[in-house]
Amino acid sequence: MKKYQQLAQQIIDQIALGAWLAGDKLPSLREQVALSGMSFMTVSHAYQMLESQGVIVARPQSGYYVASRPATRSAIAPVKVTRDEAVDINTYIFDVLQASADSTVVPFGSAFPDPRLFPLQQLNRSLATVSKTATAMSVIENLPPGNEALRHAIARRYAQHGMQVSPDEIVITAGALEALNLSLQAVTEPGDWVIVENPCFYGALQALERLRLKALSVATDPQNGIDLVALKQALNDYPVKACWLMTNAQNPLGVTLSQQKKQQLVELLQQHNVTLIEDDVYSELYYGRERPLPARAYDAQGITLHCSSFSKCLVAGFRIGWVAAGKHARRIQQLQLMSTLSASSPMQLALVDYLATKRYDTHLRKLRRILAERKQQTLQALHQLFPAEVKIHHSESGYFVWVELPEYMDASVLSEQAIAHKISIAPGKMFTTGGAWHNYFRLNASWALGEREQHAVETLANLIKNQMKE
Amino acid sequence: MKKYQQLAQQIIDQIALGAWLAGDKLPSLREQVALSGMSFMTVSHAYQMLESQGVIVARPQSGYYVASRPATRSAIAPVKVTRDEAVDINTYIFDVLQASADSTVVPFGSAFPDPRLFPLQQLNRSLATVSKTATAMSVIENLPPGNEALRHAIARRYAQHGMQVSPDEIVITAGALEALNLSLQAVTEPGDWVIVENPCFYGALQALERLRLKALSVATDPQNGIDLVALKQALNDYPVKACWLMTNAQNPLGVTLSQQKKQQLVELLQQHNVTLIEDDVYSELYYGRERPLPARAYDAQGITLHCSSFSKCLVAGFRIGWVAAGKHARRIQQLQLMSTLSASSPMQLALVDYLATKRYDTHLRKLRRILAERKQQTLQALHQLFPAEVKIHHSESGYFVWVELPEYMDASVLSEQAIAHKISIAPGKMFTTGGAWHNYFRLNASWALGEREQHAVETLANLIKNQMKE
Numbered sequence: 001m002k003k004y005q006q007l008a009q010q011i012i013d014q015i016a017l018g019a020w021l022a023g024d025k026l027p028s029l030r031e032q033v034a035l036s037g038m039s040f041m042t043v044s045h046a047y048q049m050l051e052s053q054g055v056i057v058a059r060p061q062s063g064y065y066v067a068s069r070p071a072t073r074s075a076i077a078p079v080k081v082t083r084d085e086a087v088d089i090n091t092y093i094f095d096v097l098q099a100s101a102d103s104t105v106v107p108f109g110s111a112f113p114d115p116r117l118f119p120l121q122q123l124n125r126s127l128a129t130v131s132k133t134a135t136a137m138s139v140i141e142n143l144p145p146g147n148e149a150l151r152h153a154i155a156r157r158y159a160q161h162g163m164q165v166s167p168d169e170i171v172i173t174a175g176a177l178e179a180l181n182l183s184l185q186a187v188t189e190p191g192d193w194v195i196v197e198n199p200c201f202y203g204a205l206q207a208l209e210r211l212r213l214k215a216l217s218v219a220t221d222p223q224n225g226i227d228l229v230a231l232k233q234a235l236n237d238y239p240v241k242a243c244w245l246m247t248n249a250q251n252p253l254g255v256t257l258s259q260q261k262k263q264q265l266v267e268l269l270q271q272h273n274v275t276l277i278e279d280d281v282y283s284e285l286y287y288g289r290e291r292p293l294p295a296r297a298y299d300a301q302g303i304t305l306h307c308s309s310f311s312k313c314l315v316a317g318f319r320i321g322w323v324a325a326g327k328h329a330r331r332i333q334q335l336q337l338m339s340t341l342s343a344s345s346p347m348q349l350a351l352v353d354y355l356a357t358k359r360y361d362t363h364l365r366k367l368r369r370i371l372a373e374r375k376q377q378t379l380q381a382l383h384q385l386f387p388a389e390v391k392i393h394h395s396e397s398g399y400f401v402w403v404e405l406p407e408y409m410d411a412s413v414l415s416e417q418a419i420a421h422k423i424s425i426a427p428g429k430m431f432t433t434g435g436a437w438h439n440y441f442r443l444n445a446s447w448a449l450g451e452r453e454q455h456a457v458e459t460l461a462n463l464i465k466n467q468m469k470e
Numbered sequence: 471m472k473k474y475q476q477l478a479q480q481i482i483d484q485i486a487l488g489a490w491l492a493g494d495k496l497p498s499l500r501e502q503v504a505l506s507g508m509s510f511m512t513v514s515h516a517y518q519m520l521e522s523q524g525v526i527v528a529r530p531q532s533g534y535y536v537a538s539r540p541a542t543r544s545a546i547a548p549v550k551v552t553r554d555e556a557v558d559i560n561t562y563i564f565d566v567l568q569a570s571a572d573s574t575v576v577p578f579g580s581a582f583p584d585p586r587l588f589p590l591q592q593l594n595r596s597l598a599t600v601s602k603t604a605t606a607m608s609v610i611e612n613l614p615p616g617n618e619a620l621r622h623a624i625a626r627r628y629a630q631h632g633m634q635v636s637p638d639e640i641v642i643t644a645g646a647l648e649a650l651n652l653s654l655q656a657v658t659e660p661g662d663w664v665i666v667e668n669p670c671f672y673g674a675l676q677a678l679e680r681l682r683l684k685a686l687s688v689a690t691d692p693q694n695g696i697d698l699v700a701l702k703q704a705l706n707d708y709p710v711k712a713c714w715l716m717t718n719a720q721n722p723l724g725v726t727l728s729q730q731k732k733q734q735l736v737e738l739l740q741q742h743n744v745t746l747i748e749d750d751v752y753s754e755l756y757y758g759r760e761r762p763l764p765a766r767a768y769d770a771q772g773i774t775l776h777c778s779s780f781s782k783c784l785v786a787g788f789r790i791g792w793v794a795a796g797k798h799a800r801r802i803q804q805l806q807l808m809s810t811l812s813a814s815s816p817m818q819l820a821l822v823d824y825l826a827t828k829r830y831d832t833h834l835r836k837l838r839r840i841l842a843e844r845k846q847q848t849l850q851a852l853h854q855l856f857p858a859e860v861k862i863h864h865s866e867s868g869y870f871v872w873v874e875l876p877e878y879m880d881a882s883v884l885s886e887q888a889i890a891h892k893i894s895i896a897p898g899k900m901f902t903t904g905g906a907w908h909n910y911f912r913l914n915a916s917w918a919l920g921e922r923e924q925h926a927v928e929t930l931a932n933l934i935k936n937q938m939k940e
Contacts, residue, residue: 090804090808091804093807094803094807097613097807103607103610103611112609112610115607115610116606116607118606120604120605120606124600124601124602124604125601126601127597127598127600127601127604127816128597128601128602130594130597131594131595131596131597131598131601132594134590134594134597134787135590138787139582139785139786139787140571140573140582140585141573142787143567143571174644174789174810174811175810175811177808177809177810177811178809178810181809185680190660190682203808206808207808210655210808210809212660315609316609316815317604317608317815317816318814318815318816319644319810319811319812319813319814319815333564334560334564337563337564337567338560338647338673338676338677338680339647339648339680339809340644340645340647340648340789340810341645341647341789342789343789344644344787344788344814344817345787345788345789346597346787346788346816346820347814347816347817350816
């Protein structure tokens with residue numbers, strides 16, 4: 001993020017947190033230079049940007065004021081996730097996912113990283129160990145909350161990053177998706193309002209639909225993540241029960257919230273006594289020097305249910321995830337006993353064995369290095385081959401690239417054309433309800449850019465160019 | 471079932487199916503003797519029993535008539551599964567299940583058979599094979615509907631029993647419980663009426679609660695299973711959408727419906743266009759000469775979603791089940807992708823490997839023999855040690871014994887006392903809502919009757935005797 005963007009965001013956040021109210025006079029350009037230590041150019045640029053966004057207004061001969069009707073108001077929208085509409089979108093998502101599962105298709109639309117990056121040999125060794133050591137009674141030992149050694153191993157990893165999570169509050173689930181679903185169910189009743197991001201992981205919208213919850217979507221952008229001003233407004237205007245967010249490598253945007261922003265987010269939710277359901281499945285996939293902490297790390301009050309899994313960074317097929325559920329751990333176990341009973345027992349044991357080998361961190365370092373390289377290569381290819389009108393958003397984490405076509409274009413049409421050429425992409429339509437993000441798509445940059453993939457990027461570029469000509 | 475009971479049930483079923491209407495004159499005793507080929511004593515006994523149940527009335531000098539207000543009317547009850555009530559019962563169930571998972575407790579309350587009866591060594595060999603052969607891409611190959619070879623193997627087992635089930639309609643799930651939940655969700659909308667048995671597997675009531683469905687409980691008894699007269703009445707009186715039943719080794723009663731009754735059940739549901747969600751997890755655990763077919767075998771119209779798993783007859787910890795879902799297969803895959811994504815990939819592969827060894831049938835034969843023996847031993851011990859006032863219901867399938875205490879006693883109190891002595895039982899309260907079945911409990915007879923178990927039966931007997939004295 002550039003300096004002027006940082007300053008603008010800081011001011012937006014200050015407004016969100018009530019430091020500046022509508023109609024308040026902001027520090028003048030000169031005062032802001034003194035306050036921020038930034039150059040006049042930078043400050044001026046930031047104010048211009050805020051003005052263009054309608055966040056502040058310039059009054060001649062007077063200065064800059066916080067807009068009386070925040071432009072961000074439109075950044076909140078109650079979203080329809082009624083059954084009829086949702087069925088259509090779910091069928092659509094299902095079709096896109098099915099297409100990505102076809103091995104003859106270049107899976108740019110896939111949500112999973114290239115599984116060849118996972119330590120198959122070592123995992124298989126752990127599986128072989130389990131096949132020698134599992135006892136008849138291990139099923140019972142692995143019932144909810146799940147294998148004790150595994151919960152300890154996960155708690156130790158939290159501790160490694162300076163977080164206090166007790167093994168007793170961890171519930172092992174069949175993947176993070178189950179953890180998220182159970183968490184949402186544990187803290188809501190049908191008809192409750194729940195905040196989701198816009199765009200967001202489609203699993204969140206589907207879960208809300210299934211549990212008959214009302215969705216409130218809050219604007220989220222590829223640079224800064226969720227709009228805290230809009231979030232605050234939503235919390236003020238609606239009796240919100242929970243907030244389902246991704247704070248690291250958000251799906252589909254890829255954005256990771258700054259540490260400061262995570263703190264502000266937690267404070268805001270604490271003030272409103274709203275539960276945070278934090279989907280943190282990409283937390284291990286950062287490419288900067290330090291591992292970004294989840295919002296949970298800043299939550300001393302225990303409003304956060306932190307959900308994650310091994311599916312995106314170690315092995316997808318085992319279907320093992322977890323939730324650090326705090327006081328909700330017991331309720332979540334009850335809900336699990338009613339739905340899937342428990343996560344698979346040999347899979348839990350194999351992970352215990354694998355984690356004990358201490359190879360996990362070595363694997364993760366290698367995984368991050370390769371994913372960062374591949375993303376770089378993919379970005380290069382996209383920049384080189386896609387028309388200049390196409391904007392490419394990306395971040396320092398995860399393996400998704402968020403591609404913005406010109407406004408008049410339709411990524412769903414592109415998706416259909418691409419499938420005919422054996423290429424899948426994930427159109428923006430999958431990550432929202434209503435017509436938003438129609439000209440965006442998510443591209444999975446975890447694949448080695450071999451001849452087939454290179455050719456696929458070229459084909460996509462040609463399809464885009466053809467659509468532009470029409 | 472004794473002959474007179476058979477005849478009585480046959481007449482009840484004929485009434486249910488409309489062969490005899492209220493007020494109709496039944497064949498006289500003499501005519502019935504000629505019709506049925508049974509003795510005068512038997513027929514007379516059957517008519518007396520029906521009269522005492524209020525199903526028929528005797529008019530002096532005239533004969534026997536179908537009761538004008540069927541006594542079975544009370545055998546249908548809309549059941550409250552509201553959140554508040556359900557949370558209590560769910561907590562109760564959770565506590566009982568947790569107690570059974572404690573290895574220091576004699577698990578008479580457990581729903582699982584003794585896991586030491588499972589072919590651990592061979593399963594581990596299959597796991598070892600998977601650990602050598604699994605590829606990075608196998609995750610994708612095992613996404614819903616699940617591993618193709620596994621679906622074929624399951625379809626072949628259906629074929630073995632003369633049933634036509636295509637691999638294409640099978641969806642592999644994380645255990646039968648997920649299959650049942652997804653099936654119910656696929657065919658209902660919140661507010662719909664669904665028929666369950668009374669008593670029934672608690673998972674059914676929990677699923678109804680979660681999906682905000684209205685439960686209609688239909689009387690089911692340990693001798694004859696579901697009351698078809700009551701079922702017919704329920705179908706006439708309520709706009710029922712689905713019916714969740716166990717036709718083989720019903721949990722908790724253990725009863726298996728006769729072939730004829732399964733046919734009548736299917737016909738009834740077909741007439742009313744009601745979906746049958748058939749929970750058939752104990753189908754392999756029969757002790758007669760022939761494998762009882764599920765209701766699905768008699769359903770040519772495709773109204774049945776047949777759910778089963780390997781958890782009760784091969785391995786519980788793998789968490790692999792399935793549904794033969796007919797036209798609903800696609801919808802169920804969609805719902806699965808939204809909740810748990812898929813069943814674990816190595817577990818699916820291990821089962822494919824195990825089933826290919828052709829050892830499954832050998833294992834099942836041995837399992838049936840041992841389970842039948844153990845049940846016999848347990849029944850002996852119960853008959854010997856329990857007071858004569860206690861009735862013990864059992865059947866030719868499964869490993870559950872349904873124990874009936876005198877009406878004035880409370881099995882929940884017994885359960886609490888038993889837990890203090892490190893013995894778990896499953897009180898009737900778990901299998902219903904409202905106060906019914908308070909004096910019943912389910913006892914798991916799959917355990918070898920060693921010293922510890924023998925002692926536990928003695929302790930239970932003493933606790934019962936003490937409660938009787940009070």
